[in-house]
Amino acid sequence: MTPKFAPPDTRAIPVRIVTSAGFDTWLGTQDEVVRDWIQANGFDGGAGQILRLPAPDMSVARVLVGWGAAKDRARTRFLIAKAAEQLKSGTYTLDGDLTANELEEAALGWLLSAYSFTRYKGEAVDGAQLKAPKGIDASRLEAIAAGECLTRDLINTPASDMGPAELETAARNLAQAHGAAIHVTEGDDLLDANFPMIHAVGRASNRAPRLIDMNWGTEGPHVTLVGKGVCFDTGGLNLKPGASMGLMKKDMGGAATVLGLASMIMTTGTRLRLRVLIPAVENAVSGNAFRPGDILTARNGLTVEINNTDAEGRLVLADALALADEAPADLMICMATLTGAARVAVGPDLAPFYTDDDALAMALAQAGKRVRDPLWRMPLHRPYETMIEPGIADLDNAPSGGFAGSITAALFLDRFVKDTPRFAHFDIFGWNPTAAPARPKGGVGMAARAIFDALPKVLDT
Template identity: 85%
Template sequence: MTQTEPPRFAAPDLRATPVRIVPKGGFDDWLATQDEPVRDWVEANGFDGAAGQILRLPAPDMSVARVLLGWGGAKDRARSRFLAAQAATALKTGTYALDGDLTANEWEEAALGWLLSSYRFSRYAGKSEPGPQLRAPRGIDAARIEAIAAGEFLTRDLINTPASDMGPDALEAAVRDLARTHGAEVSVTTGDDLLTANFPMIHAVGRAADRAPRLIDMRWGDSGPELVLVGKGVCFDTGGLNLKPGASMGLMKKDMGGAATVLGLAHMIMATGLPLRLRVLIPAVENSVAGNAFRPGDILTARNGLTVEINNTDAEGRLVLADALALADETPPDLMICMATLTGAARVAVGPDLAPFFTDDDALAMALQQAGRRVRDPLWRMPFHRPYETMIEPGIADLDNAPSGGFAGSITAALFLDRFVQDTPRFAHFDIYGWNPTAAPARPKGGVGMGARALFDALPKVLDL
């Protein structure tokens, strides 16, 4: 697939127009230090340091001498992430250098937000015009920020690509491209070979599609702790024989958002050379309708021997993930992370902006939440509430893939997946949305990564790297 060009900082020797970050608190004191023409211009244009305000200060020849960016107050910045991206969007062309009194975390957020604001998905219409360039602020790890932005661009591209061009075969090709870039190894089990290799639920969900189901397995690194990333790769979800209504099917190209997100995270890890062993598992399928589609009432036997009653073929993501999780658990890694666009219940609970996650490991949860706050990638811990286990135990089989009643849908889905992770010491499951419904600074409408930046920031602490 054609990937959006990864963003880069401007060369440090390029002449750059300064962008002065001006907070609302202390604005009058700052203004008093400026010369009279600047004070007059600022007052005439009503600039007062409010969050996201942009003001160009003219030079004598009427070129732009410098730019002011309103930074607002603490509550404004809590409400709106990536304020520096607003300047990048407003300025459009040229080379700029940020200036101001920020913390180390704020400098990183400002620099990353500027890079992320340049994303345009132009594969099918228009073209990606070069935007304003930013010189990397002093004190940040520019290569690391570029790697994070490139990983996010990869995630967005994969989610935004329609299923006509992003089926299981294309997803495999994207993994192979990423592996070639970083010297990773890839093995793939496809079609009826899934049955021979004991991945029965991946095969059952994907067998009705023209493009064969597959399990994609990528490995990188030969020393350090082992991290396994499992990403749901349902490239399109019709709902199967429990067919979705048209309105619910409209965004189902994004049902491989978990796979897209772990691949973006994998790029961050490999591009920065984290000292660990990485394994990425992606069950890639289409949930289609045909005469050989799996049916409501079927009972499937998973890789680990558990039987699953199918009460809704539209609860397919947990089925394909179960086989992949069981495989990883056979040789337990130090940490396993599952990411999936799994339930509508998670969106009802926390909306589209928060990435809810489940873990029994309090230390892991704390590290993730702290990282999410630090890098402005918001997470919310949800409970593995064990009393609800009875809701996924139908009696006729070990597990029910779609318990009736409608209560606690995200929790019961997480509990279902947890049955396939028995020996791995540390496990977290993310029930993400993978889509930004409304454009925001550095986050255009469309596919978006959720939780990857927080995980990347937390990994050194969690794995003692």
């Protein structure tokens, strides 16, 4: 789906946004009939309240939406989207004393509130439409919403219909839409092309592993996005229990997120040279599955002892990162649904990230706060590198002990990036476990909007 604002000449019903603190003052400016109606219905500007004000012919003249107090807005992103979801139909325009950032958040949240995943059940329903508020870049917000919806669709699609080949098709469709070049290395050709760990992880499945390599743009700074595309993760021979396997269709959430981010970049015509690398595999079980105790040699020559076949994401990413590092970009971003340790640390809502670049970290954090796409910087704590050095090989893919699992995974990936000057790794969840305004339960993009917002500042420094 492609969320759009209503045409500018459409007749629209005003939506007045009222805070709790400003309610009494605002109410005093209304005529007596309106005041009586508001008070009779108990509206006081509380967060998420909605009240339709009738015209003399009983049609809807205006809609009031409660924006609550500052603490309510801090606790709930896209609060205005709650109104859009309740209004269900019609065309509206926003009215209220909002800052530029608040207005942009409200408008984007309204667009995203229209998202629903209907591939297997139901039909898409036209919801309440919004006229683009004055002062915002409507086409940019539409591009952001479209990229986010692409990410959600890809994650929500079950592995039966979203294997490595289907993920490749999604990338090819995106490339075709924007005139990007795409090259795919598949199956045993991965060995000839020196992607041994992507091949090792994916060879047990009858759905061939592959490396997707997409390039777009001819001018400007060079940006490489690398996304983990494990389309389903059984855990391999270290088989996951059933409860842990239930959500593993989302283990390609890193790939889905970088495709959504790439869509934002290309749709808006951002001046840069973009490369997207996705190692797409299914971690399956069969007689030729890679084994605990195996030692694999990565693309860059580092040897890796396999102490858990369920720590496969870092293996396929390692080959892709090593390839990217051979042609260093000005900025490289890695995104992966990599560790449960990250969820224990920060929960499902925050996107933890790792970088040694303080200026990059600050730009990302500021952008995340500005666009309400929350991030949290985690430490690349070098003393923990001894945990990923097993002695029998250069690296250990699953250090024993259970401590600092997200950090050691990030340190593992960092070994494959040596020549790229600016690098950040995101250990995302890619799933919203509880419905929230503009964010239904299911697949969700994390950090893409923040990265997109930060790019101009990052690439200018």
